[in-house]
Amino acid sequence: MKLCFAFTGSFCNHARAYEVLREAVEGGSDVYPVFSYNVKNMSTRFGDAAEFARKVGALCGREIICDIAAAEQTVTGGGFDCVAVCPCTGNTCAKIACGITDTPVTMAVKAQLRNGGSVLLALASNDSLSANLKNFGVCMDKKHVFFVPVRQDDPVKKPNSLVCDFSKVLSAAEYAARGEQIQPIFI
DSSP states (O other): OEEEEEEOSOGGGHHHHHHHHHHHHHTTOEEEEEEOHHHHHOOBTTBOHHHHHHHHHHHHTSOOBOSHHHHHHHHHTTOOSEEEEEEEOHHHHHHHHHTOOOSHHHHHHHHHHHTTOEEEEEEEETTTTTTTHHHHHHHHTSTTEEEOOEEOSBTTTBTTOEEEOGGGHHHHHHHHHTTOOOSOSBO
């Protein structure tokens, strides 16, 4: 599978997303990594931005796409089976829902959709069932946009939060590449 793997700022989920990326590469996928501006530039308590970029670049064997122009050029002409946004923040989901293209990740999504290709969103957002619920719904209704199955990760302490099942990302990508939504969406 030729996969564009785009990271957004759900930093607490980067280790899990990295494991999915590692599995994809080790499984033979040709992977092109994309970072949002925050992922590229923001070190957090979950890790150093430069070190994370080094690890991802080394694993994929290519430079990370981290600007809008490179994302458009690479994805538009790339013939990708799927662009997977993993993890996909509520902010990025909202931008995709509204057609806002102001980061390398949202440009990769726009370019893939313009080509009629599949986009997979691996949602990880604390406001998926509140402020971002409408954006989640808009994206669910978009042609060529698919989701990794999601669950409430802590219904008591974070009742509005949804996080994808990271173990299902690659299976969901295979479905998306065929134009199908893996089921069930809600687990």
